[in-house]
Amino acid sequence: MTHVLSAREQKLLRHLQIDSSVFQIRSQLPLGTGTVTLTRLTELGLLETGPGRHGEAGWRLSENGWRCMYGKPKSELGAEGAPHYPLKVWSWPPTPDTMRCSSFVNFCVEKSGRAGTGSSLARSWLGWGKDAGDWVPGCIVVLTRGQPPKGHVGFFAGRDGDRVLLLGGNQGDAVNISSFEVSRVIGRRIARP
Known part of the structure; x- marks a missing residue:
């Protein structure tokens, strides 16, 4: 465990x-x-x-x-x-699901003065805050990745046709902006006021 x-x-x-x-x-x-x-x-x-x-x-x-x-x-x-x-x-021990994407989002959210999910699982963000309803700059975007509970999470940085651009961790083993298919999006979340 x-x-x-x-x-x-x-x-x-x-x-x-x-x-x-x-x-x-x-x-x-x-x-x-x-x-x-x-x-x-x-x-x-x-x-x-x-x-x-x-x-x-x-x-x-x-x-x-x-x-x-x-x-x-x-x-x-x-x-x-x-x-x-x-x-x-x-x-510890680090696993593919605990290495960085959710840790990065938790780090950023906590630095902004809000509570994160405290979880290393990307899909934990599906229950955080509230539904963004649309593509809000900087909203937290949750993607599928294989079978649940696997996933990926990052911050919305733009659209490019049928692709979404996310600022996230563990994207090519780095923090960067990467492109993903919009069809993989399963949630867009923003903080509650």
Whole structure:
């Protein structure tokens, strides 16, 4: 079963990526980081334990921690001269359905100050907000992809004949604007006022 990381777990992993070569002791971790969080992430294999400052127990990101955050190990991040890390995944283990498209939409919606679905499934957006009724710029568009519960989700960026343009994640393993057949659209959603 896939574990989607809580906000507290995400905060800890973001903190640990800053200086990932050293084991950070409890006093160096974000306020509110408790034993339950550390134990859960260690048991999932996302954190490694080892001696920190003054010989105290410490924690750092494991290779799986990097995969959980970015879908790839640390050694592959920034390859080919990429100036920034790819989009965060925030689930473990990552599966094709949890890798990025819904995570990207959740990230954007939450950055706008609204609550997302909290789900890594694209079709979870079918129950979010309200029906857009038409092609509203920036509305959330949900597409079919194989059999349910699979799907794809992104933001409406335009039309090109019988195709819809979506800004989304996991489109060619990147965040970009891609074209899809309009016949695949199963929902257009906007936030409730």
